[in-house]
Amino acid sequence: MPIDDILACSVAAEKAGFSQIAVAESFYRDGFALASAIASNTKKVKIGTSVMPIYTRTPFQIAMGAATLNELSHGRVGFLGLGVGYRNRTEQYFGVKQTHRLERMGEYVEIIRKLLSGIDATYHGKFFNLDKFPKLSSQPINIPIYFGSSAPKMLELAGKIGDGVILNSISTPEYVSFARERIADGAKSVGKDPSQIEIGHSIIYAVAEDSREAVKAAKEDILFYVSYPELDPVIEKSSFRTEALKMRKYYLKGEKEAALSLITSEMLDTFAVYGTPGECRDRLRKFVRRGVTLPIVRVSVSPHKESERRDVLMTAIESLKNW
DSSP: OOHHHHHHHHHHHHHTTOSEEEEOOSSSSOHHHHHHHHHHHOSSOEEEEEEEEGGGSOHHHHHHHHHHHHHHTTSOEEEEEEEOOOHHHHHHHHOOOOOOHHHHHHHHHHHHHHHTSSSOEEEEOSSOEEEEEOOSOSSOOOOOEEEEOOOHHHHHHHHHHOSEEEEOSOOOHHHHHHHHHHHHHHHHHTTOOGGGSEEEEEEEEEEOSSHHHHHHHHHHHHHHHHTSGGGHHHHTTSTTHHHHHHHHHHHHTTOHHHHHTTOOHHHHHHHEEEESHHHHHHHHHHHHTTTOSEEEEEEOOTTSOGGGHHHHHHHHHHHTTTO
């Protein structure tokens, strides 16, 4: 979508009562720059990152970006979502190998918190070393850090050192329960109360006045996520493992229609919120009852032309007005 359309949708979302707007970063737009533009065009809605991949930015860049966005928005940064990112994107597009994921994530979180502490920061670790990094602000900047992950060990680390998680865009009730258990195990191991950990979840949200159009959009997004091995922890805890692996095989061979044909109504109901505006409101309520405390609506726009996507997002925003 053109940035002007994104900004128009952001203003509409604020007016519709949304509490936060989340931006992602992968390989197209700079996340902090886009978030800053949204902050400059809104007044009260909070802004989060869902998510910033750590391998393509240093912890210093992320901390400086967060501090700058927080000042520009007058303290409206709701959360800083961090993730390792999809391996094939990181390695193919940026030429960076993903190694020591858990250790690296741990260092990022510790360094970012030190840099936002309001004092000069010193840190010596396995990957990064700094001495008296100049303070980024005169006062501490308290921004919750959420882990964007589906992997069990990363979820446990989130429970230990994070403020929340952002589960990926497909899941099952069984997987959310499993994830909450892993997070709780990590929190309890360091004496934290697991109930204080925010359970965010990016949710496929395909809405249209014609249910058939919504189904088509939802299927596109389900296939997109199933194609990534990073979602295997979710797929393995579903009854769709065989179908999902077949879908991935077809998709990677370029046989997209064959892959899409394997998506059943049961799979749609499990992995996505879809349908008319009224149907989507009802399905989102059911999705949240899995144990999600922060639903992050990821609007399905894949089948639509760029010129149509603003209208699709506006329909989604209107469908959840004052939800």
